Amino acid sequence: MSIDPRSGFCMSNSVFYSKRKPIPLPSNEFLDVTTFISSRAHNGKIAFIDATTGNHLTFPEVWRAVESVAACLSEMGIRKGHVVLLLSPNSIFFPIICLSVMSLGAIITTTNPLNTTQEIGKQIADSKPVLAFTTQSLLPKISSANLPIVLIGEHDNSGSKAKFVSTLGDMMKKEPSRSRVRDRVNQDDTATLLYSSGTTGASKGVVSSHRNLIAMVQTVLGRFNLEDGEQNFICTVPMFHIYGLAAFATGLLASGSTIVVLSRFEMDEMLSAIGKYRATYLPLVPPILVALINNADVIKAKYDLGPLQSVLSGGAPLSKEVIEGFLAKYPTVRILQGYGLTETAGIGASTDSVDESRRYGTAGMLSPSMEAKIVEPETGAALPVNRTGELWLRGPTVMKGYFSNAEATTSTLDSEGWLRTGDLCYIDDDGFIFVVDRLKELIKYKGYQVPPAELEALLLTHPEITDAAVIPFPDEEVGQYPMAYIVRKAGMDLSEKGVMDFVARQVAPYKRIRRVAFVASIPKNPSGKILRKDLIKLATSKL
Structure with a gap:
């Protein structure tokens, strides 16, 4: 098999191979990701710091808490294959819950605290959790589900009809038991069930195995050269997202690094934390990076950014x-x-140096042990370098499939393990990937993903709307926001505000429609698919 050393392309099978050093993976089949992370040797002292209060957890405290919580869960009857829901903002306790659940072979499913009761209800109905961890303030969002509840943090149980079974504080105090029943966990068992914004409306549960997460951890450790000593990371990313969960809540622990946790994103708190906690790494989404450039003089005068070595940007090139x-x-x-995608445990491509980042507009080179194909969407033919087609990925972090959704799984994953990303890309002569467009058309608002189809389905339930299309509208501050094209029913005088308010009442704030235009008809192709490209052109031609 001859592979071009420059691009990584192999003529004989039309596969692009990663030019990075392959990641070492454990050969023991019976291994869970928690045990894998906890058994890595390092010299780290403090694992997590709460940026607001300064409260912290040392590594011994984290692993003791994980043992204690796992023992309590086991006593409650939580077993391998059971799903446990976690609804919480970022906190230093979020990782303990995830690691405890996964150590038992049970499955963690997370959800965005900004989601509405209705949105969370859909996820509960789909994933069927047997227990939920949440905070007092978020309790109303799941109280109607009638699940047994473990409360995180401060609480006052009076007047609530919820079924409280314990508090995280009490569980963490328990002596870890010597004799508890342990199910054997295999690397192929499911570890996480995270919901990804589908393009076809409903979001789908992405099933990732312990093997997937172990490969994710190995990739992250290799990428940041964390074998050479500990670093301090600021966690600005949501831990309910794959990247937050796999890297910041769990994976980086394996290196002995310290994670400074912000419970919600706040620019001043983030910048203050860099100097206060000597942070070396800062993950961001592009709009925040733009804000750092535009306000650089004020920021540099006010904050100590001396310790900062690297910013990590994701979400868009x-x-x-x-x-x-x-x-x-x-x-x-x-x-x-x-x-990366939820479906690939957040791994796919990266730039690992300033020189690589200077390939302007690139998403990076293929991550270690990852393979790619560029496929012509119409014919299915695999294409060589510098040709644009859909990016397909295959590698150790690619999901097992979508949860109880065989149809969605077979349309995304083929029998050889190739995942269709829905991104139109090309790979250049040096192996750099460039994302040209999305086949899947998700709207990227401040790093959140908004599926247009979900908003369209909602708009069509309005009695005065006959047809609707939602497109991404470019915006310097947030990246993109949802804009709706509406066809009103004859004789109706629905206003722009009426449309926006109708949606705002039913969705999380980041999914709100922020611009409306009324049209006589929505352009569609012969098979009835909305021609979003035409609408995007129409919307942006007036800019």
Whole structure:
């Protein structure tokens, strides 16, 4: 098999191979991701710090708490294959819950605290959890589900009809039991069930195995050279997202690094935390990076950013202006980018140096042990370098499938393990991936993903709307926001505000419609699919 050393492309099978050093994977079949992470040797002292209060957990405290919580869960009857729901903002306790659940071979499913009761209800109905961990303030969002509840943090149980079974604080105090029943966990068993915004409306549960997460951990450790000593990471990313869960809540523990946790994203708190906790790594989404450039002089005068070595950007490729603008204002900080999907445990491609990031507009080179194909969407033919087609990925982090949704699984994963990403890309002569467009058309609002089909389905339930289409509208501050094209029923005088309010009442804030236009008809192709490209052109031609 001859592989071109420059691009990684192999002529004989039309596969692109990663140019990075393959990740070492454990050969023991009977291994869960919690045991894998906890058994890695390192010299780290403090695992998690709460940025607001300064409360922290040392590594011994984390692993003791994980043992205690797992023992309590086991006594409650939680077994391998059971699903446990976690509804919580980022906190230093979020990781303990995830690690405890996964150590038993049970499955963790997380959800965005901003989601509405209705949205969370759909996920509960689909994933069928047997227990939920949540905070007092978020309890009303799941109280109607009638699940047994473990409360996290401060609480007052008076007047609530919920079935409280314990508190996380009490569980963490328990002596870890010597004799509890342990199911044997295999690397192929399911570890996480995270919901990804589908393109066809309903979000789908992504089933990732212990093997997938172990490979994710190994990739992250290799990428940041964390074998050479500990670093301090600021966790700005939501832990309910795959990247937050697999890297910040769990994976980085394996290196002995310290994670400084922000319970919600707040610019001032994030910038203060860099100096206060000597943070070396800062993960961001592109709109925040732009804000750092635009306000650089004020920021540098007010905050100590001296310890910062790297910013990690994900969500969308960065332009030349943004990269050079950042490097000019912050010359001692390197800028690294990443590309991944929930379906690939957040792994796919990355730039691991400033030189690589200077391939402007790239998503990066293939992650270690990852293979890619560029496939012509119409014919299914695999294409060589510099040709645009759909990116397919195969590797150790690719999901097992979608939860109890065989149809969605077979349309996304083929029998050889190739995952169709829904992104139109090309790979250049040096093996850099460039994302040209999305086949899947998700709207990226501040790093959140908004499926247009979900909003369209909702709009069609309005009595005065005959047809609707939702498109991404470009915006410098947030990336993109949802814009709706509406066909009103004859004789109706529905207003733009009426449309926006109708949606705002039923969805999380990041999914709200922020611009409306009324049209006589929605352009569609012969098979009835909305021609979003035409609408995007129409919307942006007026800019």
